[in-house]
Amino acid sequence: MTFDIPNNHIQIGGRKSKLAVVQSEIVKSIIESKYPELSCSILALSTLGDNVQSKPLYSFGGKALWTKELEILLLEEMEEFPKLDLIVHSLKDMPTNLPDEFELGCVLDRQDPRDAVVMGLGLPYKSLSDLPDGSMVGTSSVRRSAQLMRHHPKLRFESVRGNVQTRLKKLDDPETEFQCLLLAAAGLDRVDLGHRITCRLDAPEMYYAVGQGALGVEIRKDDPVMKSLLKTLEDKPTTYKCLAERSLMRSLEGGCSVPIGVQTNYNSETQELLFKGIVVSPDGKEFVEGQIIDKVTSNEEANQLGVRLSEILVKNGAKKILDEVDFERINQRPENTK
Template identity: 55%
Template sequence: MNQIEQSGPIDCSSLKLGSRKSALAIIQAEIVRQLILKEYPELETKLVSVSTLGDQVQNKALFTFGGKSLWTKELEMLLLESVGGFDQIDMIVHSLKDMPTHLPDEFELGCIIEREDPRDALVVQDGLSYKSLADLPEGAVVGTSSVRRSAQLLKNFPHLKFKSVRGNLQTRLRKLDDPDSEYCCLLLAAAGLIRTGLQHRISMYLNDDVMYHSVGQGALGVEIRKGDQFMKNICEKIGHRTTTLRCLAERALLRYLEGGCSVPIGVSTIYSEDTKELTMNSLVVSCNGRDSVTESMTEVVTTEEQAEDFGERLAQKLIDQGAKRILDEINFNKIKEIKEEGLH
């Protein structure tokens, strides 16, 4: 068994992992727990699941009431102290795409876990034979609550309509398959479908030529108390280097552009272990899909600092091509109007 160096008055014999209460969140927390147990089999571990505001409010799109912080605040409180009937936790397992790029001063990103397929996926209503977005008929309704996805949908498939759909993965699929459903299909993260054993529902994986994925999509982020050496030592053992370099570059780009999960920024990254080269393709698109900027960059990247610098420089290239103007012109009331009406 690996030995964990202790720093401060911490119980080294047990560890509590926090997550949201959804089935997917618990599966993801269990992935991290198993990685820890592989390195430290004698360590007692426990999952603590909490319902966050983002889980509770299902009738509004995220951009209208707080964005990414909705998934993190309640859990972050438990990192600092016990609250109500919940014990203090030692780390939080997040979908990395839901983690703000600026964390509160008390916390830090301890590590990034190996990425599942980061692409978006098309899920067609049960019983329909469509296999791609291009196959869908004029006016077909696509379910998505993501501004990034809906903006690219308007850009690449103007013959389609879209409408917001909220809820956990199982809830969204039930809404899709309801006999009276208005949705022809949904756009979802492939990683969530794969992790929950629902990959058979994927009609098509959306590659770069159709849709750039979200920053951090498919990866898991572990949030810890800043300066907690006990947790840092564990994170060093379970983090995934290639995923970390890719995702730190993506998050640096997003942070530099001052964007959150509710702005239309998409990316795609590849890292070659042979050449140590990182390639990132990136997109900023207006919410109506009519104006967009794309940029790409490839460089040798071997450290986390180089990865973040890479992302920032690519972001500046996007700005030089007009990305900041697109982002500055975003009107969230207009986004709400577009998403509610499903304009096309």
């Protein structure tokens, strides 16, 4: 298969962090391996989410925190920056409602979607249940802290920002207040820091974020050539799972900072997708869980499954929880804990 691409060159854009660059390089490698006649180059750019590190993620509202600057370059070149052909995102950070000019071209390379516990160097603990009452856990995610307040009410949770290396440096500082961090397992694995993981969290203790562990490739809607190329790269089971997850979040009108967790499993033999979801209040005291299973053989069926699960969750009270989310109260201290 050949594609009419000027100079057989594809300009990839992504964020500037080490993890983001590694992810852009993964997509570059996938394209060049399948199509040796094509060459790719990578532009790494800082975004609002990268540049403002002093505020917790939830305070931004969270719906285009990591994407806007790069999307401008999908439309046109600016100053010294070239026009992009595609943007590589951590899919969990990619808004479920994209601007009209753009679309999700494909989903690639989903690694372990679970969240991981990373203990401070030298500490004897492995899991959260090992920690003494009152221990401080660092996370930038209301989804993580909300779920864990349900299961570990005697722990404390505080926001910690920065790229993976910056967060680990804060954790390992001798003067740190944190005993451990909660991070995406896939991010640690991709930058060869999987050895720092002391525990990987499974549902129902921790449902993972929508799209977590997967790469999302964003393109212009008016670029059929790039769309056709990317369609040849996608993995169908991964795509179905992630589209269902994103459809759920879209239906619940949630940004990437809200307390919605998911777990999806696709059986390629029966073509059935088992989809579980949870919505949790930031203090962990209220929650709604639901699940659905059905045959999924197309992107549209995957999207519909997400809508159907959202209806189940809303019927059970999820909308009320989301409507009452007050992000200023996310870091409430558990009762009776100093």
